Amino acid sequence: MINIVDLLLLAFSALRERRLRAALTILGIAIGPAAMVAIIGTTEGYTDTIVNQLQALGQNTVVIFPAKDYKLSNNDVNKIKKLSYVNDITPFYQSRGQFRKPDGTSMMVTIYALDLNLLNKIVVGSKLAEGGIPPQSLYTNCVVGNDVVISKGIKYYDVGEAITVYIPTMKGDKLVISSVSFRIAGILAPYGTVFPVNPDASIFLPLQAGKSLLNIKDYSGIFIIAKSAEVVDALVNELKSMYGDNVEIVSLKEIAKTVTNIINILNNLLFTVSSISFAVAFTGIMSTMFTSVVERTREIGILKALGYSSRDVLMLFLYESIVMTLIGVIIGIASGVVGAHFIAYRPLRIAGSWTVVSEPKITYLLILRALGNSLMVGVVGGLLPAWKASKMVPVEALRYE
Amino acid sequence: MSDEVIRLVNVSKVYVSAGGVQTWALRNINLLIRRGEMISIMGPSGHGKSTLLYVIGTLERPTSGKVFIDNVDTTLLNDEELSKLRNSKIGFVFQQYNLINRMTVEENIELPLIKLGIPRSKRKELVRDALLKVGGELSWLNKRPVQLSGGQQQRVAIARALVANPPIILCDEPTGALDSKSSEVVLNILKKLNNLGHTVVIVTHDPNVASIARRLILIRDGSIIGEKFI
Ligand SMILES: Nc1ncnc2c1ncn2[C@@H]1O[C@H](COP(=O)(O)OP(=O)(O)OP(=O)(O)O)[C@@H](O)[C@H]1O
Ligand SMILES: [Mg+2]
Numbered sequence: 001m002i003n004i005v006d007l008l009l010l011a012f013s014a015l016r017e018r019r020l021r022a023a024l025t026i027l028g029i030a031i032g033p034a035a036m037v038a039i040i041g042t043t044e045g046y047t048d049t050i051v052n053q054l055q056a057l058g059q060n061t062v063v064i065f066p067a068k069d070y071k072l073s074n075n076d077v078n079k080i081k082k083l084s085y086v087n088d089i090t091p092f093y094q095s096r097g098q099f100r101k102p103d104g105t106s107m108m109v110t111i112y113a114l115d116l117n118l119l120n121k122i123v124v125g126s127k128l129a130e131g132g133i134p135p136q137s138l139y140t141n142c143v144v145g146n147d148v149v150i151s152k153g154i155k156y157y158d159v160g161e162a163i164t165v166y167i168p169t170m171k172g173d174k175l176v177i178s179s180v181s182f183r184i185a186g187i188l189a190p191y192g193t194v195f196p197v198n199p200d201a202s203i204f205l206p207l208q209a210g211k212s213l214l215n216i217k218d219y220s221g222i223f224i225i226a227k228s229a230e231v232v233d234a235l236v237n238e239l240k241s242m243y244g245d246n247v248e249i250v251s252l253k254e255i256a257k258t259v260t261n262i263i264n265i266l267n268n269l270l271f272t273v274s275s276i277s278f279a280v281a282f283t284g285i286m287s288t289m290f291t292s293v294v295e296r297t298r299e300i301g302i303l304k305a306l307g308y309s310s311r312d313v314l315m316l317f318l319y320e321s322i323v324m325t326l327i328g329v330i331i332g333i334a335s336g337v338v339g340a341h342f343i344a345y346r347p348l349r350i351a352g353s354w355t356v357v358s359e360p361k362i363t364y365l366l367i368l369r370a371l372g373n374s375l376m377v378g379v380v381g382g383l384l385p386a387w388k389a390s391k392m393v394p395v396e397a398l399r400y401e
Numbered sequence: 402m403s404d405e406v407i408r409l410v411n412v413s414k415v416y417v418s419a420g421g422v423q424t425w426a427l428r429n430i431n432l433l434i435r436r437g438e439m440i441s442i443m444g445p446s447g448h449g450k451s452t453l454l455y456v457i458g459t460l461e462r463p464t465s466g467k468v469f470i471d472n473v474d475t476t477l478l479n480d481e482e483l484s485k486l487r488n489s490k491i492g493f494v495f496q497q498y499n500l501i502n503r504m505t506v507e508e509n510i511e512l513p514l515i516k517l518g519i520p521r522s523k524r525k526e527l528v529r530d531a532l533l534k535v536g537g538e539l540s541w542l543n544k545r546p547v548q549l550s551g552g553q554q555q556r557v558a559i560a561r562a563l564v565a566n567p568p569i570i571l572c573d574e575p576t577g578a579l580d581s582k583s584s585e586v587v588l589n590i591l592k593k594l595n596n597l598g599h600t601v602v603i604v605t606h607d608p609n610v611a612s613i614a615r616r617l618i619l620i621r622d623g624s625i626i627g628e629k630f631i
Pocket of ligand 2: 450451452573
């Protein structure tokens with residue numbers, strides 16, 4: 001039996017003779033695991049971050065928006081409140097506004113008017129950094145997101161100060177931009193951008209402000225907090241049967257599920273794409289090894305004359321492709337890891353101001369998958385040429401003189 | 402231990418070309434070679450000398466007939482068993498040396514030992530011994546074959562053939578590529594190996610070369626047509 005170390009040394013000796021060709025083949029092999037680790041590692045990192053963000057927002061929240069010409073009223077609020085799955089409920093008004101900060105920059109904000117006592121249930125985990133929640137009656141008082149008062153580390157507003165926001169409102173049939181001033185009662189601690197809301201760039205007002213200050217006639221929607229995440233589906237079904245097409249129902253749980261599904265599809269797609277580079281490596285190995293076998297016909301004949309069996313010859317050639325594969329896979333995985341960090345280094349802009357920054361997530365499973373794929377490519381791609389080598393008739397090789 | 406080392410019984414070898422044309426390279430060969438013999442097989446070009454040597458060396462299976470090595474019927478052995486037998490019992494020397502040029506002299510000579518599974522340090526020792534036996538110099542060990550003269554390369558090839566100490570050494574035109582001086586050196590080495598107990602078979606078309614053996618077999622058209630003892 002030939003010692004495995006000797007097999008490896010013989011393989012190295014053969015590869016060394018055809019350095020350039022071996023190097024190119026190794027490069028071809030490295031591309032597969034590099035692409036796979038870089039791409040999948042990056043997207044899995046993003047996936048984790050996005051899913052975590054969505055889950056942090058709470059899975060109990062369901063939002064309904066009026067659809068078609070339906071108008072949501074207090075009737076609806078009372079009806080829904082009676083459902084057994086519902087814990088808390090608040091209608092809300094929503095508007096977009098723009099304001100100019102003292103440093104001259106302008107900022108888009110989302111303005112919500114709602115039951116402020118439910119704020120930390122709707123924006124789960126939000127905390128006041130300063131000030132307090134204004135009572136419902138003081139509807140010109142607001143709670144602002146952190147980015148509203150702070151810009152590039154400089155705080156421009158304090159609790160008790162007023163800010164003026166420009167809001168599009170309807171005057172009769174005409175859309176006009178009007179300015180509205182609020183008094184800052186509370187400032188939220190930085191929350192981080194979260195799909196589908198950005199609390200940091202939002203202004204929260206008492207419910208009454210919607211009609212009185214923002215000039216919105218009907219509710220923009222209703223926030224419903226279910227008793228638990230488990231009953232969200234049942235609640236959604238009940239709402240569907242109550243309203244049919246009259247409202248649009250959005251549950252964060254559903255969104256998280258959909259996003260996860262989309263990301264999974266994306267991941268599979270990327271996996272397939274990176275698999276193509278493995279196919280390239282496969283043909284690379286195969287043609288390199290076939291060429292090598294043909295060029296080394298005489299060597300094969302000599303080895304057989306010296307007592308090497310067909311199986312030995314097969315192993316010798318197979319080891320050459322395995323050695324190339326192992327070198328390629330190590331280079332590939334290493335550059336994949338570096339590449340993933342390089343890609344993830346730049347924030348991913350998903351929609352509007354929603355950007356995600358995430359460490360790549362390189363799991364052992366991912367590395368094993370890259371390694372496994374490459375090894376399979378190396379073994380299968382090397383097997384046929386090696387088999388051809390082993391079947392070579394020694395005498396024909398030796399007679400050629 | 403039996404006296405007989407190689408026995409061919411009614412061996413024929415027929416090559417069939419792609420077009421279906423049959424070439425009878427060997428016809429009904431019967432041959433017995435005793436342990437420690439030195440024997441020349443002589444005949445004109447294309448008359449089956451190499452084929453006979455390859456059949457004896459189990460590199461080629463006969464179309465019919467039997468080939469015994471050390472009383473073992475090699476026609477019944479599989480590829481793995483034949484390889485083992487070649488590895489331990491037969492050393493080949495070819496006209497064109499057949500050294501592997503990317504390997505050093507040392508790596509070339511140790512090839513049979515690697516297959517035998519002999520550990521590295523022991524291999525180095527055996528390689529040195531073999532090289533010294535053929536009058537080689539240790540400074541050759543790290544050279545590539547192409548850095549040596551033809552005669553030197555053939556000596557390296559002989560060292561490789563004998564490094565595993567096989568009882569049989571088969572030579573196909575061992576001096577065919579050498580000048581007369583180198584030829585003489587090589588033939589003397591073969592003679593010396595025979596004196597050391599190896600059975601040596603030399604195939605040649607050159608009567609001068611053939612004459613170093615006591616026993617001479619004449620081959621024509623794949624048949625043995627005569628035998629001489631000198
Ligand atoms: N693989 C093969 N296929 C067909 N014919 C072959 C094959 N190998 C050898 N032959 C034929 O067999 C015959 C014997 O060949 P062999 O090589 O044994 O002759 P030889 O005596 O060694 O000749 P030389 O002195 O030129 O080396 C020749 O006619 C040759 O053409
Ligand atoms: Mg010949």
